[in-house]
Amino acid sequence: MKGYLPRIVDKLLEERLNAKGAILIEGPKWCGKTTTAKQIAKSFISIDRPDMTKQYQQLAEISPSVLLEGEVPRLIDEWQIAPNLWNAVRYEVDNRDEFGQFILTGSAVPNEFDETMHTGTGRISRLLMRPMSLYESKDSRGKVSLKDLFEGKDISDIDETTLREIAFLICRGGWPKSIGIDEKPALFQAVDYFDAVVSTDISRVDSVKRDKEKAKRLLKSYARHVGGQSSLETIRKDVLSNSADTFDQGTLYSYIDALKKIFVLEDSPAWNPNLRSKTSIRTTDTRYFSDPSIATAALGIGPEDLLKDLNTMGFLFENLCIRDLRIYTDYLDGTVYHYRDRNNLECDAVIHLRNGSYGLIEIKLGGDKLIEEGVQTLKTLESTINTKEMSKPSFMAVLCAKAPYAYKRSDGVYIIPITSLKP
Secondary structure, eight states: OTTOOOOTHHHHHHHHHTTOSEEEEEOOTTSSHHHHHHTTOSEEEETTOTTTHHHHHHHHHHOGGGGGOSSSSEEEETGGGSTTHHHHHHHHHHHHOOSSOEEEEESSOOTTOSTTSOOOTTTEEEEEOOSOOTTTTTOSOOOEEHHHHHTTOOOOEEOOOOHHHHHHHHHHTTOGGGTTSOHHHHHHHHHHHHHHIIIIIHHHTTTOOOOHHHHHHHHHHHHHTTTSOOOHHHHHHHHHTTOSSOOOHHHHHHHHHHHHHTTSBOOBOBOOOOBSSOOOBOOOOBOOBSSHHHHHHHHTOOHHHHHHOHHHHHHHHHHHHHHHHHHHHHHTTEEEEEEEBTTOOEEEEEEEETTSOEEEEEEEEEOHHHHHHHHHHHHHHHHHBOTTTSOOOSEEEEEEEEOSEEEEOTTSOEEEEGGGEEO
């Protein structure tokens, strides 16, 4: 396809198709799921085609096998509009007993996913796709590999990215349609996405009518708490602080559940290492969006606003880094966690691979003072880990918005600009 920018998930999709009968690609709307799937699919059907949706839904109930006919791998786009296709695909995978048969894409978890629908375990593999990382959008030079950090290799790169450019990348986000166009239309993509979420998507996901203004206030509050472990009750009270409206716990959970089903919110789970002391670890998830531009759109701010409020920019830059680290870590078969204990010792990102190795990362805007603070935090956390019960970290790194160089310090801690990183 002309103009297609390769995605990190391309290789993962190919590997999964060689090992499973069907793949479900999930993720936010507009993140590029269908376009990516079309690169490898040999035939496809779009269930959300306006003039055919009702007919497709009827066929899915009466004779779903008709919709599955075609050269494989066959792409079924927005499958959740006709949920019975899930069971049909599972059955057909069993019947054919061959790998690489179907690719399902969807921007929401269907409300109808109930006990009548088989889990798909062993037949359908799930693959989460996010908006583009800086490496995928060609905003990172990719001179430093996350894989190399796990192997303890030396690194080197010169960074000339300005803070203004980083502010723009935060607000633009990783939406494929925003890449490579002028700044004003690029920034509008996230605003348009936000408007679609609060106006229609948050209600359409499970056919529950939700108030647009409440959704806006909730997302604005969530944006103010990015990078923190604020309780949902704190967020609920924040939503009510400037409103005479009601917003009870049940309503809050309903809205947040809907936003997670459409992949707008993606919190980070807590990491629980073996420590020398009996320090209590905080287990509350850390609040993040799937893309930092959703937060800036919710707050109604742009690049210049961030430059005037570096504290806010620091938290949103953290969300940008977490997005990219998640994408890169998926490629390495790992998970991104967050650490914080009762003494407020905190580590922004813990990259834990399936083989048990892990790395510790602090995220800072830049500047010698902040970078040094990050280094000391990493060393303090490393000293608390009980290495008799678990291995030492494979690496420690400070990930920056602005740093002159990417390098490995004499004490072994890496300093890395985010615009130098790749998987």
